[in-house]
Amino acid sequence: GAGVSQSPRYKVAKRGQDVALRCDPISGHVSLFWYQQALGQGPEFLTYFQNEAQLDKSGLPSDRFFAERPEGSVSTLKIQRTQQEDSAVYLCASSLGQPAGGPREQYFGPGTRLTVT
Amino acid sequence: GENVEQHPSTLSVQEGDSAVIKCTYSDSASNYFPWYKQELGKGPQLIIDIRSNVGEKKDQRIAVTLNKTAKHFSLHITETQPEDSAVCFCAAPLGGGADGLTFGKGTHLIIQP
Secondary structure, eight states, X not given: OOOOEEEOSEEEEOTTOOXXXXXXXXXXXXXXXXXXXXXXXOOEEEEEEETTEEEEOTTOOSTTEEEEOTTSSOEEEEESSOOGGGOEEEEEEEESOXXXXXXXXXXXXXXXXXXXX | OOOEEEEOSEEEEETTSOEEEEEEESOTTOOEEEEEEEOTTSOOEEEEEXXXXXXXXXXXXXXXXXXXXXXXXXXXXXXXXXXXXXXXXEEEEEETTEEEEEEOOOEEEEEEO
């Protein structure tokens, strides 16, 4: 079946521009995560949704970063007034949710590579 | 919160040999330990995972072992093949009730044909 999709795959923004990155999770997946991956590093957690509720945004690096999932399906990560340090790959992941037994596998999309010039 | 350290950063082995990558974690309450591989230009893909109620899990050539006392878990790949080459990441729950994962810095696994 279809996996997690993200668009655009590549985005070049001039410093100061706003960008919006889209994530389409696997159908039926309750949980949705955003991660930021700098070159040569592991992914770093940004934020987490359960359905439409944003339950954890502790990883968002500044108030320029904003995420939403208004209907509990597609999610958008928005970065305002982009800075060079925002250059990274932004990964979206979805999962069926966390049962009483603990976390479930997260399925990752291919990511959006953001370059801020 | 949880802190995960991964070693080595690069591992080169001959095709057919075994590869072992090790991670340590800090939060004794962590209960889920996945391993992901990532190929160039793609998102991470789950290789294998283990929960804290077992000490070992195998899937054909791949195994993961967990030592809760020492707080470390390892990925074992036997009979390595060139297509195993990738960057491998270990991960653990962020901790403190958070649902996201914290990842190690990755191991660049190179299988020499």
